[in-house]
Amino acid sequence: MNFHTRKWVKPEDLNPNGTLFGGRLLAWIDEEAAIYAIVQLGTSRVVTKFMSEINFVSSARQGDIIELGITASAFGRTSISLCVEIRNKITRERILTIDRIVLVSVDADFKPVPHDRTRITYIEDRFREQSANNDSQDEPIPQKATRRRAEGTSATGTDT
């Protein structure tokens, strides 16, 4: 699982108990899940369909830095299933888990539309695909693509 996004818990994120408000955390997760699905499915239109049981394992406090981890667990015809883990960046203590979030690819009328993805792709895969598309249109591969590949790849080479 990649933990790409970090959040710093600020006063406006707290509930009256002084811990991170659960609704705020769920909003961050929904946004992160939508971005993940948009990138993985190669579409700009997705909606959240389903969230399984949400397990608030421990709380976060003002000043904590938390990180959001998401990975795809299944690709359907129109949907993608994700699992989520939130943890404290410093202590690695687990804060929340969601076994399954389902997002659906939709058309302009918000009706489910099939995507053609069957597995997780990484930034390198997508540049390769983009280069192949450029080749098939008989266009030279832009030098920019090579530069972006180098800039966009993480140390582990597993950017999603």
Ligand SMILES: CCCCCCCCCCCCCCCC(=O)SCCNC(=O)CCNC(=O)[C@H](O)C(C)(C)COP(=O)(O)OP(=O)(O)OC[C@H]1O[C@@H](n2cnc3c(N)ncnc32)[C@H](O)[C@@H]1OP(=O)(O)O
């Ligand atoms: C790079 C460029 C950047 C550009 C960037 C700009 C754009 C940036 C856009 C951002 C977008 C953000 C989005 C944020 C996230 C919201 O805030 S979304 C708002 C909250 N969600 C909603 O309003 C959705 C409301 N629900 C619906 O509209 C309809 O239920 C849906 C989702 C269209 C599905 O309709 P349906 O009739 O249930 O469809 P159906 O064909 O039965 O099922 C579709 C799929 O869902 C699955 N499914 C259905 N029910 C369930 C269930 N209960 N459990 C699990 N799976 C289910 C089915 O199995 C099926 O999957 P596949 O087998 O095809 O893979």
